[in-house]
Amino acid sequence: MTSTDTAADGVASFPAAGERACTIQTTVNGVRVERALDPRMTLVEFLREDLELTGTKVSCGLQVCGVCTVLVDDQPVSSCTYLAADVDGRAVRTVEGLAREGALNGLQRSFAEEFALQCGFCTPGFLMMATALLERDPDPTEETIREYLDGNFCRCTGYQPIVAAVRRAAARKAGEAGGEPS
Amino acid sequence: MLPAFALIRPRSLSEALSAISDDDVPYSGGTELLLAMRAGLQRPRALVDLKAVPELRRIALLDGGAEGTELRIGATTTHDELARDAVVRDSFPMLARVAAGVGNARVRAQGTVGGNLCFAEPRSDLVPALAALDASVVLIGPGGSRRVPVAEFILGMYWTVREPDELMVEVRVPVRPVRAHYVNLRITERPSVGVAIRVDADGRCRLVIGSVGEQPLVLDYDGIHEVDPDAVSAAVEPVPDLTGAEDYKRHLVAVMIRRAMAELETGKKQ
Numbered sequence: 001m002t003s004t005d006t007a008a009d010g011v012a013s014f015p016a017a018g019e020r021a022c023t024i025q026t027t028v029n030g031v032r033v034e035r036a037l038d039p040r041m042t043l044v045e046f047l048r049e050d051l052e053l054t055g056t057k058v059s060c061g062l063q064v065c066g067v068c069t070v071l072v073d074d075q076p077v078s079s080c081t082y083l084a085a086d087v088d089g090r091a092v093r094t095v096e097g098l099a100r101e102g103a104l105n106g107l108q109r110s111f112a113e114e115f116a117l118q119c120g121f122c123t124p125g126f127l128m129m130a131t132a133l134l135e136r137d138p139d140p141t142e143e144t145i146r147e148y149l150d151g152n153f154c155r156c157t158g159y160q161p162i163v164a165a166v167r168r169a170a171a172r173k174a175g176e177a178g179g180e181p182s
Numbered sequence: 183m184l185p186a187f188a189l190i191r192p193r194s195l196s197e198a199l200s201a202i203s204d205d206d207v208p209y210s211g212g213t214e215l216l217l218a219m220r221a222g223l224q225r226p227r228a229l230v231d232l233k234a235v236p237e238l239r240r241i242a243l244l245d246g247g248a249e250g251t252e253l254r255i256g257a258t259t260t261h262d263e264l265a266r267d268a269v270v271r272d273s274f275p276m277l278a279r280v281a282a283g284v285g286n287a288r289v290r291a292q293g294t295v296g297g298n299l300c301f302a303e304p305r306s307d308l309v310p311a312l313a314a315l316d317a318s319v320v321l322i323g324p325g326g327s328r329r330v331p332v333a334e335f336i337l338g339m340y341w342t343v344r345e346p347d348e349l350m351v352e353v354r355v356p357v358r359p360v361r362a363h364y365v366n367l368r369i370t371e372r373p374s375v376g377v378a379i380r381v382d383a384d385g386r387c388r389l390v391i392g393s394v395g396e397q398p399l400v401l402d403y404d405g406i407h408e409v410d411p412d413a414v415s416a417a418v419e420p421v422p423d424l425t426g427a428e429d430y431k432r433h434l435v436a437v438m439i440r441r442a443m444a445e446l447e448t449g450k451k452q
Contacts, residue, residue, distance in 0.1 A: 011190060011191065011192050011193065011197050011201065012190075012191040013188065013189070013190045013191070014188060014189040014190075014191075015188050021188075022189060039187060039188065039189040039229075040183060040184040040185070040186060040187060042184075061220070062217060063213060063217070063285075063286070063288060063289055063371075064286075064371055066286070066288070069288060075262070075291040075292075076287055076288045076291055077288055077291060077292050078288045078289075078292070081212060081213065081216050081217060081220075082212065082216075082292065083189075083212065083216070085189055086212075086231070086233070129287065129288075132287070133287075148287050150286065151285070151286020151287055151288060151289070151371075152286075
């Protein structure tokens with residue numbers, strides 16, 4: 001924390017000078033991480049280059065395409081246009097955090113079963129957006145799914161299988177809750 | 183890579199106020215500012231992060247006072263928080279719907295009401311919606327605070343009455359028995375045209391055309407029957423862009439006014 005300049009009035013201030021001028025404490029997929037970083041580093045640069053979590057991709061760099069979506073405190077954000085410094089004190093979840101001990105989770109299996117991916121480049125973003133949606137609305141209508149995912153682009157599938165996969169994941173979760181085999 | 187900047191994190195309104203200046207700029211969601219910085223359009227010395235200033239992040243009904251009952255929306259309230267707030271949904275359903283449709287779900291989770299207004303990107307859904315509801319913004323600076331109607335706050339493209347040493351604290355929306363509706367045409371992340379309409383209990387009516395010109399066009403009428411969509415279409419000053427030429431946007435304005443009025447009357451999507 002030596003590089004953090006805390007003024008007498010208690011305002012935390014990270015100077016621009018120095019490549020690793022700001023220290024953050026966060027959790028990424030449940031793992032505690034403390035790092036010194038450049039204030040201008042974006043979250044996706046931090047994830048891919050510092051933590052080597054390369055599941056998160058970047059495409060447009062304009063918050064439009066959704067490819068770089070990760071969750072910060074359960075909210076979906078465009079990690080291409082989000083300062084890594086802003087995850088200080090917050091919890092990050094990426095696509096790497098979905099599978100448990102090498103086993104795909106229900107949403108991921110639903111994507112595979114519905115053929116909801118082809119090249120797969122947009123898939124981490126869709127998975128994280130769908131995760132955020134299902135956590136706020138466990139049984140979304142098709143219209144809700146389309147609205148919520150309308151900021152994510154896929155140039156292969158035509159979207160229909162992706163919507164079906166999210167519906168399937170919701171049904172699978174409901175079935176699991178009811179004690180039926182998924 | 184973004185240009186170099188320092189990051190300042192005040193914990194109170196007074197700390198935030200003393201931190202901002204010409205070169206040390208307010209920062210919250212970053213959905214506008216970080217893009218402008220990456221494009222080289224802005225190069226602040228410091229970003230003053232307002233996310234940990236509690237006074238700026240709240241939604242509450244404020245009773246009494248000369249202005250009557252008002253809804254206060256803290257400047258760093260996100261679009262998603264506004265859209266999901268129980269009071270907003272109950273008392274200002276139009277505003278909740280508008281907030282629920284801004285950009286995409288990530289922009290709504292990151293972007294803030296104050297940022298949308300202060301950045302003054304002309305293609306905004308919130309600006310015409312708030313102007314139609316006769317909302318004001320509260321600015322605070324070294325000389326004290328002042329209140330400015332949203333309709334007068336925006337001076338032009340990316341240009342507002344806010345001085346560099348002023349912070350937007352909140353937006354205030356009067357609580358009145360009104361009927362209000364908003365429609366837009368959006369083929370990108372931002373609207374090409376947005377039309378907000380409000381009809382008061384006594385029949386008086388306000389129409390606001392957003393996104394088309396450099397600033398919103400606000401028109402007040404004694405009754406909705408006085409609204410002439412073709413006259414408004416002739417009065418707007420469209421800025422042509424990739425979503426349409428001037429004559430196309432004029433055409434759209436008349437179409438969207440008729441659509442807004444029909445939907446307000448019937449309650450059905452046209």
